[in-house]
Amino acid sequence: MTEEFHRIRRLPPYVFAVVNKAKAAARAEGADIIDLGMGNPDSPTPPHIVAKLVEAVQDPRTHRYSVSRGITGLRRALAGYYDRRFGVKLDPETEVIATLGSKEGLANLAAAITSPGDTIMVPNPSYPIHQFGFIIAGAGVRSIPGTPDDEMLRAIDRAVRHSVPKPTALIVNFPSNPTAELASLDFYKELVALARRHEFFILSDLAYAELYFEGEPPPSVLQVEGARDVTVEFTSMSKTYSMPGWRMGFAAGNQRLVTALARMKSYLDYGAFTPIQVAATAALNGPQDCVDAARTLYRERRDVVIPGLEAAGWKVPSPRGSMFAWAPIPERYAHMGSLDFSTLLLEKARVAVAPGIGFGEYGDGHVRIALVENTQRLRQAVRNIRTFLASDGNHSSASPEAPTPQVSA
Structure with a gap:
């Protein structure tokens, strides 16, 4: 033993x-x-978000089990954020799910969609959960370059053509942790075309979308036409609103992947504490200064x-x-x-x-x-x-x- x-x-x-x-x-x-x-x-964490948490926690009805998919208002708020920020319209009932931070969402999605022996493409270097979530689930990892350019696209194409079994998914993370690389919308267009052609999923980690310093705001993969056919994207409240310990994140996009994650989570958790979800809703819907x-x-x-x-x-x-x-x-x-x-x-x-x-x-x-x-x-x-x-x-x-x-x- x-x-x-x-x-x-x-x-x-x-x-x-x-x-x-x-x-x-x-x-x-x-x-x-x-x-x-x-x-x-x-x-x-900004005072108005903390105040909403305090207000919500005073209501004893919020002390009961919550909803693993996220309360309706929170999912609507995330859909509203995507509409305002990216011009992407999401169905909060079928294309959005709340997670206990993006890290939990990625790990549980990996468990939901991975069979032992699957191959997943992951940039190297990359945030550890991007590969270890799938390794825990039994997959093998094929490393690819982490810079969003033609070399990365060529490496993905080679990986798909020469890996056995063919990779089922690709992780991308821009702005990147750890490298701070940013991707353009043109890069995402090429990436989506590649994913649709070779039939693999794109799992985008957009946790740092609001931390940019020059030029245009970082885009979402979901802005690309047809991206929802192959893409789910993870976001987080942690960095944007200084809420790391609150453990609140989201997955949005491809309905099949969101449904798979929802089913997995329904067996594992009852969602974040309701007052946290209420406060996160206030953060997304409230002033953005x-x-x-x-x-x-x-x-x-x-x-x-x-x-x-x-x-x-x-x-x-x-x-x-x-x-x-x-x-x-x-x-x-x-x-x-x-x-x-x-x-x-x-x-x-x-x-x-x-x-x-x-x-x-x-x-x-x-x-x-x-x-x-x-x-x-x-x-x-x-x-x-x-x-x-x-x-x-x-x-x-x-x-x-x-x-x-x-x-x-």
């Missing part, structure tokens, strides 16, 4: 635990660690970190969206890999970042920096890194090796 359970064997050790352990040890010794590792919004403020806040933070790191000698591409910077490891530390470099940065600069290896093997040349501290703390982080880079000589790897992992938000 000592053999590990089958599905657990398919999950690698949690590499971010190495950084977390070092971070906890440093804090226990009194060190001031600036944590830019987890994508955990630090801003409070809080969304503009969040966008401005992350832009200001980006504009502190990126120029500051460049002045320190670490050139990092400036993200056009998301709440992350995808930072190539400085050349003199590139041999270390992302886990050892992250550990060194924690030790020497007192700054925690996410090792890129946690998002897939092709992320190992980068670390992910989350813009989740105020500008004063971010400036301190930049000063610490500048001092470290200026004074540090060549270092070899000092942290323990770890297998390819998954990481948190």
Whole structure:
């Protein structure tokens, strides 16, 4: 009875635990660690959303079981958001379902539509649930490039033609976690045409749709004509409204996929606590100046970190969206890999970042920096890194090796 359970064997050790352990040890010794590792919004949820939660929770009728698909008003509110933002009209009864965050929705959809041995196409690097939701469900994963361009389209075409069995679905995530890449509507048009031609589903993670800093707002795949034939899209309240702990998200689009997810969820949960759903409805239907403020806040933070790191000698591409910077490891530390470099940065600069290896093997040349501290703390982080880079000589790897992992938000 000592053999590990089958599905657990398919999950690698949690590499971010190495950084977390070092971070906890440093804090226990009194060190001031600036944590830019987890994508955990630090801003409070807007007051009008909290007020609606408080109001709803006073009604004892809301204390009973809710609805796993989401209350009617919430599904209508999400459909209203898609109409306003993307010009996409959804049927809230058949094409929208509420989820316990987009992560739960993706995992349960994977369980609903996956047979053992199926092949799923996933960008590498990518947010861990994109591949591990399907791995848990018994699928195999075929990695493809994560940049929304012709190379990615060609890789998808090759994967479909040369994989056995033929892939059943493709994950896309733009703006991307971790790379901050944005996709154009023209790219989505090519992608939908490819999916319709080869008969695979597109599962789009649009959690960062409202965090963009220049140019046109990021589009939805569902804006493309015919996309609903092959696409379901996941959105989340977590980043847009600073509601990460509320665990409220959605899936919308292809009726067959939404129905499959609804059936799976009907066996597993009764939906989010009703007052949370009521408050989420108020967020979607109410004033959106809080969304503009969040966008401005992350832009200001980006504009502190990126120029500051460049002045320190670490050139990092400036993200056009998301709440992350995808930072190539400085050349003199590139041999270390992302886990050892992250550990060194924690030790020497007192700054925690996410090792890129946690998002897939092709992320190992980068670390992910989350813009989740105020500008004063971010400036301190930049000063610490500048001092470290200026004074540090060549270092070899000092942290323990770890297998390819998954990481948190």
